[in-house]
Amino acid sequence: MRRIQIVTDSTAYFIKEEAISKKINIVPLSVNFSGSINKEGFSGEFKDFFDKLKNSNGFPTTSQPSVGDFVEAYKRAFKAGDEIIAIVISAELSGTYNSARLAADMVAKDKITIIDSKTSAGNLKLLVETAVQLSEQGLSRNEIENQIIKQRERMSINLTVDTLEYLKRGGRLSNTTAFIGTLLNIKPVIGLVDGKLVPVGKERGKKKAMEAIISKVPEIVKRISIAHVQNISEAEQYKSELEKRFPNAIITIDELGPVIGSHLGPKAIGLCSSW
Template sequence: MTPLFGVATDGGLDAFAGLNNAVPVAPFSLNFGSRTYRMDEITREELYRELQTHPVHPTSSQPTPQDWAEAERRASGGLLPVLALTISGGLSGSINAAEQARAVVPELPVTVVDTRTLSAAQAFQVHAAATAAQRGETLETALDWVRRTAGETELYFTIETLEYLRRGGRIGRVQATLGGLLNLKPVITVDRATGAYTNVGRARSYKGGIEAVAAQVTSRYGEGTPLRVGLLYGSVREDADALLAAIQARHPIVWAGAAGVNPVLNVHTGPRAVGVAAAPGNWVWER
């Protein structure tokens, strides 16, 4: 089918090989003191080395309007309208840059959507949009699929230490709900109202945190509900396997994929992290 629109997203995406996630990306950047890397210029392994050895904690920078304009041009192919899906506006100003990019590419009709999430949950929404495009569906159909996918998908993750969220200034409500007890392992999600991180559970160990993430999934969807799961891992791939096993003990798995957390997001979680985007049953267009 001939696509009627193109799809672009930003560096909040953790892409999955088994999903339609191969869309143009407006990249974030990482800044180590005076040295700046675009997110596709540093590997996860290089990031972990820098985190261990660099005296300055890195900061991240959102895409520029020019970065967004370039991604939109590639998505459009010069002809098509573009659906631009951004990381949550409660976590980044990327959506503002996407809006400002309209002035850079005034010839392109661009629809900007705040996914109100990130990472694997953003990947699910990108998959919905890109699938609609591949099937020759209208932009209106794609927006409906994205909206419905967003409504049924949850993202939960845990981290070994809160230190990196603290350094990056993103600890906010997570720290408040933990009472500042930094030795506890939080279960974090993105609040649908604010688009920012919030804590929904806790554990006394990292292994317990993995179990707590699985328990949160079951609490949300009900034991025995078939699920699609996009698993995420930081420096230890086996963490994703452990989380999948914990979820499989309670749910049939319709689809599962795993992806490493990208370097820009990993700066805020720290190297050791594990998470999941979960949604019930088949994709909305398969029902």
């Protein structure tokens, strides 16, 4: 039995079998779309949602897990271990961190550590996997927290979108800017800076956007997660190019789900790098 149990949220996008085998407690965020509220599922379960999104003029809204959701997750985790570390999506992107913290106060504050990952997707997944490994090695809660915080500073996310439509629908672009950008085939490059998604560049066309994103990967990179929204063909192109440039890096392809993907739109793609 692992003494320290690990809790995270659904935006780490684990495959269900993987989460079960590693005994990771997943607390899902929710998506409200066309009057229906659903918990975000696991990687590999998202195709129907994005097919529906492509054929709709509506725009989903997302919500953090409730305090009660985390209370239940902590109680489950305490059945398997004595202490808990919860690593969650950036507090700048979601209120999930606050829910996790308030729940800890209600359950056993002195036995639960909450870490703001300041990231999401493939990088959040890496932090969680690292915490699991360190826990299995017998490190203390403080030691694991220190290692996770150090790793958190050696990460980056850069991405682009296939269409500006979903940034417009979400209020991140004006109608005029979206229209002109579409006309000129502008692809924004968006980066995660201090836990927030911010524009870091713009390119004409997919090829230049791809080159701009790859150019931001540091030479010392150890792991790259190619994160995509229902865009496996382009993800394979990225993988082929990355394997040439970074032969020593571990490179994986990972799906983004509705909570993140609905704001970016189908075929969005990016790189989660760690070193």
